[in-house]
Amino acid sequence: MRARILLFLLVISATVSAQQIFEDENTSIKKGNVLVSTTFSINHKESENEALLLQTLDNSYRLDWAVTLRSGYFIKDQFAVGAFFKYANQLDEISYTNDIGKVNDNRLERSYSIAPFIRNYLPLGSGRFCLFNETNLEFTYGSSVKQISNPDDVSRTVGDSYQLKLGIQPGIAGFITKGVSFEVGTALLGLSSTYTTSVIDGDTANKGYTYSNDVNFKIDLLSLFLGITFYFPVK
Amino acid sequence: MKISRILLVGSLLFLVSCISEDHFGKSNRGEIKSFLIPGQSGSSVINNDSLTVVVTMPESTTDFMLTPSQISLSNFATIQPGVGIAQDFSNPVDYRVTAEDGSVFVYTVSVQRGGAQPQLDNSSFEDWYVETVLGTALDQPGVDKNTTIWGTANRGLALGGADGNSTKQAKGDSSYIKLESVAAPALVRIAAATVFTGKFTESFPSVSNPRSNITLGTPFPGKPLSFSFSYTYQPGASNEDANGQPLAYGDQCDIYLLLENRDGAQVKRVGTAWFRSGNNVASWTRETVPIKYGPLAAADPWFGYAQPQPGEVWGDGTETVTHITVLATSSYEGDFFKGAIGSTLSFDNIVLGY
Numbered sequence: 001m002r003a004r005i006l007l008f009l010l011v012i013s014a015t016v017s018a019q020q021i022f023e024d025e026n027t028s029i030k031k032g033n034v035l036v037s038t039t040f041s042i043n044h045k046e047s048e049n050e051a052l053l054l055q056t057l058d059n060s061y062r063l064d065w066a067v068t069l070r071s072g073y074f075i076k077d078q079f080a081v082g083a084f085f086k087y088a089n090q091l092d093e094i095s096y097t098n099d100i101g102k103v104n105d106n107r108l109e110r111s112y113s114i115a116p117f118i119r120n121y122l123p124l125g126s127g128r129f130c131l132f133n134e135t136n137l138e139f140t141y142g143s144s145v146k147q148i149s150n151p152d153d154v155s156r157t158v159g160d161s162y163q164l165k166l167g168i169q170p171g172i173a174g175f176i177t178k179g180v181s182f183e184v185g186t187a188l189l190g191l192s193s194t195y196t197t198s199v200i201d202g203d204t205a206n207k208g209y210t211y212s213n214d215v216n217f218k219i220d221l222l223s224l225f226l227g228i229t230f231y232f233p234v235k
Numbered sequence: 236m237k238i239s240r241i242l243l244v245g246s247l248l249f250l251v252s253c254i255s256e257d258h259f260g261k262s263n264r265g266e267i268k269s270f271l272i273p274g275q276s277g278s279s280v281i282n283n284d285s286l287t288v289v290v291t292m293p294e295s296t297t298d299f300m301l302t303p304s305q306i307s308l309s310n311f312a313t314i315q316p317g318v319g320i321a322q323d324f325s326n327p328v329d330y331r332v333t334a335e336d337g338s339v340f341v342y343t344v345s346v347q348r349g350g351a352q353p354q355l356d357n358s359s360f361e362d363w364y365v366e367t368v369l370g371t372a373l374d375q376p377g378v379d380k381n382t383t384i385w386g387t388a389n390r391g392l393a394l395g396g397a398d399g400n401s402t403k404q405a406k407g408d409s410s411y412i413k414l415e416s417v418a419a420p421a422l423v424r425i426a427a428a429t430v431f432t433g434k435f436t437e438s439f440p441s442v443s444n445p446r447s448n449i450t451l452g453t454p455f456p457g458k459p460l461s462f463s464f465s466y467t468y469q470p471g472a473s474n475e476d477a478n479g480q481p482l483a484y485g486d487q488c489d490i491y492l493l494l495e496n497r498d499g500a501q502v503k504r505v506g507t508a509w510f511r512s513g514n515n516v517a518s519w520t521r522e523t524v525p526i527k528y529g530p531l532a533a534a535d536p537w538f539g540y541a542q543p544q545p546g547e548v549w550g551d552g553t554e555t556v557t558h559i560t561v562l563a564t565s566s567y568e569g570d571f572f573k574g575a576i577g578s579t580l581s582f583d584n585i586v587l588g589y
Contacts, residue, residue, distance in 0.1 A: 106259045147259040153309050154262035154335075158254075201310040202256075 026127025028179050028231035033074045035082065035119075037183070037229035040067045058102070060094040070117075070229075078121040084136070086113040101151035111142030111161075121173070134169040134185070158199045165192035169225075179234035183227045191215050257335070264309035265334035267342055271305040274553075276349075288330075288344040294458030294589050295506075295528050295552065296348055299324040311335035349589050353457040355432065355561060356384050358585040360412045363403045368393035374403040376412060376430065384432050384453040391440040391448060395420035400428035400565075404581065411583035414565040416471060416486070416574045424479055425576055427569020431562040446570050452495060455559035459587035462492045462508055462561070463523035466582050468516045471566075471575025486575035487513035489567035490582070492526065495547065496554040503550030505529075509537040511567055519581075523588065528552030561585060 043064040050057045066089070072082025090109045095102060115138035122131040140163040147156045171185025197209045270279040270288045274296075280289040292301070302321040308314055315331045322328045324346035332340040357377055366373045366380060371393040377383020389399030397420040404413045414428035422442045433451040440448040470486040494506035508526040529552030531538045543549055563582045566574025 104259075108254055108258055110254055143254045145254045145256060145258050149259075149262070153264055153266075155310060156256065156259075156262075158256050 026123050026130065026175060028175065028181070028234075029074060029078050029080075029121045029123070029127075029130065031074050031076045033080075034232045035070070035072045035074070035080055035229050036232070037070045037227050038068065039070075039225060039227040041065060055096050055098075058095045058097060060092075062092050064088075064090045068227075070227075072117070072119060078123070078130075080119045080121075081117070082119070083114065083116045086111075086115075086140075088112070088142075098150075103148065103150045105146075105148045107144065107146040109142060109144035111140055113138050113140040115139065115167070128175050130173045130175075130181075132171055132173055132183075132185075134167075134171070136167050136169070138165045138167055139163070140165070155201055157201075159196055160198075161194060161196040163192060163194040166190045171225075173229065179231045181229050181231070183229055184224065185227075186224050188217055190217065261334075261336035262309065262311045263334050263336045263338050265312045265332040265338055265340040266309045267314075267330070267332060268307035268309065269305060270303060270307075270344065272301050272346070273304050286340055286342045288342055290324075290344065290346045292346055292348050293553075294349040294460065297460070299346060301346060306330075308332060309334065349457065353455065354587055355455075355559070355585055360385075360403070360410055360583060363410065366390065369396070371398065373399045376401075376403075385430055386433050386435040386449060387430050388426065388428065388435060388440075388445070388448070390435055391445075392417075392420060392426055394440065397426075400426060401430050406583070409583075411465075411581055414488075414563060414580040414582060416566040416569065416576055416578040418576050419572075423572050424475070424477060425566065425569065425572050425574050427564050427566035427574050427578075428580070429562060429564040429569065430582065432560055445572075451560040451562065452493075452497070452558040453560075455494070455556060457587065457589070458494070458506070458528075458556050459526055459589050461523050461525045461588035463521060463584075463586050463588060464490065464563075464582060465519050465521050465584045466490065466516065466563075466580060467519055468512065468514065468565075468581075469577075469579045470513050470515060471577035471579075474575040475573070477572035482573065485513045486565075486578045487511050487567045488563070488565055488578070488580040490522075490524075490563045490580075491541070491561070492524070493560040494526065494528075494556045495558045495560070496550055497557045498555065502547045503554055504543045504547050505550045505552060505554045505556050507531060507537065507541050509541045511537075511540070519583075 043062065045062040047057060047060045050060060066086060068084055068086040070082065070084035072080035074080045088111045092107045095104045097103070115136040117134050117136035119132055119134045124130060142161040144159040145156065147154065168188040168190050169185045170188060171183055173181040173183045175181045192214045195209065195211050197207055199207050266283045267281055267288060270281060270290060272290050272292070274292065276291045276293050300321050301324050303318055306314055306318050312335065313333050316322065327343045327345035330342045330344055332342060360376050362376065362378045363374045364377055364379050366375045368390050373389045373393055375383065375387060375389060376385040387399065387401035389401050392399055400415050400417045402413050404411050412430050414430060416425055416427045418424070419426040431449060431451055432453040433449055436448045468488045474482045474484065474486040476482055489511050491509040493504060496503040496505050506526045506528045508524040510522060510524050527535065530549040531541055563580060565578045565580040568574055
């Protein structure tokens with residue numbers, strides 16, 4: 001009972017102090033501040049004898065993870081410039097049995113991106129919540145290997161991809177306390193240009209390539225991102 | 236200093252992002268999937284358990300210095316010697332296949348000729364049946380009239396009231412055929428004896444054009460390199476023309492083999508072998524005659540008389556053989572009623588060599 005009262009008092013006091021933080025204005029997004037954020041995502045799945053629509057998998061293993069480091073500098077109030085670096089790793093391994101025997105289908109893709117960005121903040125009310133919009137120019141290099149081995153042979157596709165993307169990411173930042181905000185955003189994909197090459201079974205003489213361009217402004221809800229951002233110095 | 240550190244970190248990150256092509260393991264497969272030599276017959280037989288490849292070349296192949304034009308392997312495997320390198324396949328040749336992981340598979344590639352090596356049915360004239368024509372019982376080579384591939388002119392003689400001149404003869408426990416040019420029973424002077432693969436006409440035979448009475452050739456799939464036979468020959472004493480006038484030269488026997496392609500509208504001569512001799516050969520003698528494929532050269536000894544017959548043209552020798560004609564006659568100009576009465580050819584044991 002004593003613990004419950006203590007917890008209640010802590011919550012009340014935190015709420016009161018948060019209200020007091022933004023009584024004047026949000027000082028975290030002032031000129032001269034630095035923002036730093038990191039996001040990490042992971043997607044893991046393992047299965048055995050998993051029944052899919054067309055095939056029952058003997059085994060499957062998936063491990064996708066990505067880490068993003070972002071840093072920016074407020075060159076004026078509510079306006080920051082900076083860059084982020086993103087590293088992503090996708091591993092899929094499945095095995096199943098068909099007419100000719102056991103098939104192992106494995107795929108690994110790694111990519112890294114670097115993107116300069118500008119970010120505008122628009123405080124709402126006292127500034128506890130801010131709308132923001134980030135515009136970035138992202139360059140991504142990726143390489144992948146897909147290998148399928150069955151009793152008959154081993155087939156391998158090696159790919160490289162290069163992508164240049166002009167991205168617009170609007171979102172909302174909620175300040176938990178001074179210098180720390182929780183962000184939710186989405187990607188409004190603007191313009192991207194992608195060049196991929198692929199070599200099948202080592203046949204470099206017949207290297208394949210694709211070149212694609214996309215222009216659209218649809219909201220990609222699947223790329224909704226969450227993150228925590230720190231602002232320095234804390235004033 | 237800071238810039239160099241950033242570059243160093245950047246380089247490491249770049250290396251991390253690159254993936255080794257064999258990230259999921261190198262292939263240990265080193266199989267031969269296909270093996271092709273230009274001109275081969277059918278498909279190569281590849282056994283990836285016993286590591287053997289057998290390629291079948293046409294029967295006519297004599298040069299075994301052959302160059303594989305296509306070898307398909309498991310992915311990432313390599314082979315030595317490679318495609319386009321000529322090898323002497325007189326004996327099996329080893330091909331070394333190396334898988335991506337370094338595993339080595341040594342295949343033995345051998346080349347054989349032909350596949351089926353057919354012989355002529357009743358080529359030793361052991362089987363005979365009796366055909367009765369106008370009350371005359373004639374011995375004819377073969378098991379029965381419907382299945383035999385051999386024909387003679389015996390029935391023509393029997394229709395003229397004479398006995399056949401192609402007869403069954405015993406030689407120990409076996410038999411052979413004796414061909415004897417005889418005086419014709421009517422109208423013409425001489426009836427040369429002949430035995431051939433084909434049919435003698437079922438209608439009343441033409442006396443003026445003996446060749447029109449026979450249909451030469453029997454279905455045959457092989458491409459032999461030679462044909463051999465046993466024979467004796469005694470040319471008749473007096474070689475005369477159709478009017479009984481002596482000729483300046485002696486009578487000769489003719490034994491020849493023709494291979495034809497009759498698939499298309501035009502009959503093509505694929506291969507030719509011809510033996511013509513007027514020598515007196517009293518004891519059984521074995522003769523082997525090479526088969527020449529394609530057109531004969533002018534320098535060829537058979538060139539003068541082995542040309543395509545009416546309705547037949549030269550092929551280039553690479554055609555598939557569909558029919559074979561083997562013909563033996565006691566008087567080589569018997570078609571023109573020339574010859575020596577009494578010329579006798581004994582003929583036996585035909586073997587096609589591959």
